Amino acid sequence: MAYSKEKTAEQEKDIRVLNTFIRTYCRGKHGSRKGELCEECSSLLDYARQRRAKCPLDPKPDCKHCPIHCYAKAQRAKIREVMAYSGRRLLLRGRLDLLWHYFF
């Protein structure tokens, strides 16, 4: 998918974290191997990246406080599940650094 606009450091960081969350979820739930994503999760990651790249708000508010709610309903439900699942796991592994404002 082409979005050639420069990404800000803030966006890159969010996308990195998003990546970690979705990978953690996919490994735990779908049995993917390290570094791999199933089709479903990889399309969710693509979707989430694009939404993040297009977010017009700067600084981006917490998603739950956002006036836009840019995610479509199905993706929103899915990402919440990912966040809840991976959030707990990352918390258990002491990765507090990754628990950030994306939480719905």
Ligand SMILES: [Zn+2]
């Ligand atoms: Zn998956």
